[in-house]
Amino acid sequence: MSNKKLVQHTSLTKAQLDTVITIAKQAGDAIMQVYSKPDLQIEQKQDDSPVTAADIASHNVIVAELEKHFVDIPVMSEEAADIDWNVRRNWSTYWLIDPLDGTKEFIKRNGEFTVNIALIHNGKAVAGVVYAPVLNKCYSGLLGEGAWLESNAKQQVLDISQQQINDKPIVVGSRSHISPGLAEYVANIGDHQMQSVGSSLKFCLVAEGNADVYPRLGLTSEWDTGAAQAVLESAGGQVLxxxxxxxxxxxxxxxILNPYFIAASPKWFERT
Incomplete structure (x- = not known):
């Protein structure tokens, strides 16, 4: 598939999205091979964040497969992010991946980690796959076409475009990153329920309709959000x-740091 064709259509076909889903699952298999071992081979990056053998194994699988199936589209990965801005600024279309989102959750072995693969076109996340191998859940979305959740060999359509807000709103937040601004934001909501979960699964809970809002008033990088934003917005939500x-x-x-953002259904933003 050529980059020229992709720019014309701005996104992928459903068949092409299925290819990306397969790649995410292959990366998940590589992660699980490490996850099953006693030694996760944990190292520290220059920013003091952890990286494991699973991060690298997943990265290698995804990059190799994307380059094989989508030869003209460049790739930016958390594990290979040192791409000069003068090169990257000219990319109208590219893959943005986080091979293992939620490394801290992976190290804790709580299952709340994901493989994230997003297609970015003209600054927008137009397609995305979020795969949680331990939970056996795969979320996918094509902007303008729809969003889906595959779980236990069943597939459901995700659509929160008209979902009403719970009387006691469900606010989803990070299990490992709690910011001071979040407390102030949720205090202004009034009576609410708080739910904590790791990685990009926070977006996915909103996309499923199992949470009303994900306020992220702390730092994230672009690869942390691209795939899940595509899923949520394809399901009718917004990330603002x-x-x-x-x-x-x-x-x-x-x-590549994101500003603070709120991820929710349109009804949430109408409410506030």
Whole structure:
């Protein structure tokens, strides 16, 4: 598939998305081979965040397969992010991947980690796959086409575009990263339920309709959010920069850190 064709259509076909799902599952298999071993081979990166043999194994699988099936589309991965801005700024379309999102959850062996593969086109996350191998859940989305959850060999359509907010809103937050701003935000909501989960699964809980809002008032990188944003927005949700409430976009600046954002259904933003 050529990059020219992709730009024309702005996204993937469902068959092409299925190929990306297969790649995510292959990466999940590579992760699980490490997960089953006593030694996770944990090292520290320059920013003091952990990296394991599973992060690298997943990265290698995804990059090799994407380059094989989508030869003209560049790839940016958390594990190979040192791409010069003067090169990257010219990318209209590229893959943005986090080979193992939730490394801390992986180390804790709680199962709340994911493989994230996003397609970015003109700054927007237009397609995404989020695969949680331990939970046996695979979320996928094509912007403008729909979103799906495959679990235990069953597939359901995800659509939260008209979902009403719970009388006692369910707020989902990070299990490993709690920011001071989050406490102030949820205090303004009033009576609510708080649910904690790791990795990009927070977006997916909203996409499923099992949570009302995911406020992220702390730092994330673009690869942490691209795939799950595509899933949520394909399901009818929104991911908006906070407090401006403008769309969260990608590859618009040299720094790959995201601003604060709120991920929720449209009804949430109407409510607030």
């Amino acid at each position: 920069i906070y407090p401006e409430l403008t769309p969260l976009e990608y590859n618009q600046k040299e720094n």
